[in-house]
Amino acid sequence: FLINFIFLFRLNLRIFFPVELDKGVVKRMLTFSYPFIFSTVAAYVINWVDIIVIKKYLGLFEVGVYSLAYKMGNFLRQFGLVLNTIFFPMMVGLLSRKRKDLINLYFQRITPQIVFLWGIILFFIFILSQPLIPIFFGKSFAGSVSPFLILLIGYYINIFAMLCSSILMTFELVKQVVLVNFLAMLLNLGFDLLLVPKIGIDGAAIATAMVFIFGGISYFFLVNRILGLKERRSLFIPIPFLIFFIFNILFQNTVYLLGSGIILAII
Template identity: 25%
Template sequence: MPEYRKFTKDTVMVGITSILLRIKSIIFIALIAKTLGASIYGIYVTLMVTVNLLAPLSALGLTSAIIRFLAGEKDRKRIQEGYSTCLFTVFICSSFLSILVFASAPHLASTIFGNQEAVPIIQAGAFLILVQTIDKISFSFFRAFRKMFHFSILQIMVNIGEIMVCAILVLNGFDLSAIVLSFLGIKFIIFLIAFSMIFKEVGISRPKISLIKPYLKFSLPLIPHSISGKMIDTFDRYLIGYFLSSFYVGVYSVAYGIAMITNLFMGILSVVLFPTVSKLWEEKKIHELKNHFKFTLKYFLMLGIPSIFGLTVLSKEILTIMTGQESVSQSSFIVPVIATSGVFFYSIFPIFGLIFLLVKKTHYNAIILGSGVILNILLNLILIPFFQSHYNYGIMGAAIATFLTFLSIGIITVKLTRNYFKFDIDKLFILKSIIASSLMAILVYKIRVNTFPEIFIPVFIGAISYFALLFLLHAFSEKEIKFFKEIIIAIKGKLAGWQKI
């Protein structure tokens, strides 16, 4: 039970951080898309897609290796050597990649971005690859030792800093280049803070060359895994830009960003889940391990399923309010497709895929996602032009391609992982959640909103009615309800302790 409490409290802490991150994304849609226009937002999205695609490559998968090898490690010297070796290695790789992108800015602007005005923006953003990668190495250290308070505070500092600076710059007439440079500065400052905290706690040693081989043996198969995941999630933006224009990249990205709010819930859980299950696996606590998988899946679906229904009935109003453009609101039809894709994919791969990491079969992750990339590209190449020529709605083709890709990956992942490790899936709860979500959606559909603050009215009413229906349907056991009460009491006690400090 103490392990469950620790897991749940960490999840709540990370949840607060992840909610702020999602709020940041929504605010950026309003600030950049609404103030600077959909085309500029399209350039911004393409830049961030590029950075997020290349950062895992420069990290060499070592962010996961730190968690896998250092979680539970007691030897101070080994911890020093592990962190220092990983940091040094990714610093060299990410510096090289950042310089390469900087030098290639004119070519990237004329091809991928389709706009020569993007050159200074690309050059400013090139070194985001470096700072983002070294940030993640340090954040992985805190995750490995389950110091989620430190991890969350640093993430909150990044998010609040970027929101404030972006708002100030946009409202004072600065361009996208200045905004990107400000992000670079904020991330570097956060790295210095994280580095100083780690130095104070365990110290720093010289990189140990002999550690690189075992670390890379584990992490290198995760590079195509990480890149493939990013490509599936983002490569359709490139193809939309190629077949259509940067305006439609912006339109699609706004709808995609709203729809993928479902990813927020698994993002919260997965940050805490990996170090927790790694520790339980090493300690051979199989029963606890199965329960962690079972309840993580259950509670993700508890939040993910109603999100699909809620986004479906509110998508048009949300998009119109966030962008102020009726043309962008027409993309509301793709939101349910993408939201369903997200819930299905993120309820399966981040959970079931961890089994491959535990049994050290990481090549399966790479093969499955690599195949998914090929399928996704082929589907986009076929469906975007098809829907554009027949229905003048090419972005719907991209949405359907995403759905079919995620569906295929999910089915294959579940089938393969069940050969190595099995845990129970609460099918009855899923049915009850769908019933409660359907009734909630009928209620929320009748509520109309016209301003940003009003969005929270149907969200609040929907959440209250949904959970009330779950309790009426007896979706939770008495043991679960008692456990939740204990967690709430523990969190209140923790918060009271922080206030005294």
């Protein structure tokens, strides 16, 4: 920092003046950016509403158990966020060169491959988390297993949002994205208030998973519309994994090994 400060004073400050702003560019930047204020608020509410509702209807112990499941899920979600960082500059470059055909190709070819690969990764995490969470975090946190497995379903489908957001931002569909996020916030709050008092922390996990599924599917269809496509094949890829996830959550003791074997055979 000190070295940078010294070099700053050695610069000819005249290079910074006169300050000239293109009003058209500034207006476009503000128009593009201001909706993100609402999106940030929505994301903040989604991140914390589960904890607030659980604390209100249950207790601090349940807050801790659910927080572990949620933090592990968010850690996995970071890998999906990396995809947006990688693909966004590519999409901008392709659009600037008027190569919408390559953007279409990315959506039709790359998206299903990543969805399938993400399903395989989450499949093994799903299997290993059940015995390993109590081992690493103690038996008192064994209750984190169930909400974590439920959240994995939402994080899986939400990969569509991670893959599609770069395209949506490239085409500047900011308002549509913010609308989806705002609706997701309202759905999360509503489902939490409905489910947590009835089924506890699993209800909070179901609410969040449903919101992530809503976001992923909504982004997917928004991209279809902006690209003028009717791509549906990618939506069928998660079905075998989802069947295994849901059946395993409902009937862990009876279909766990059988379901694992079937999915591995499919893979």
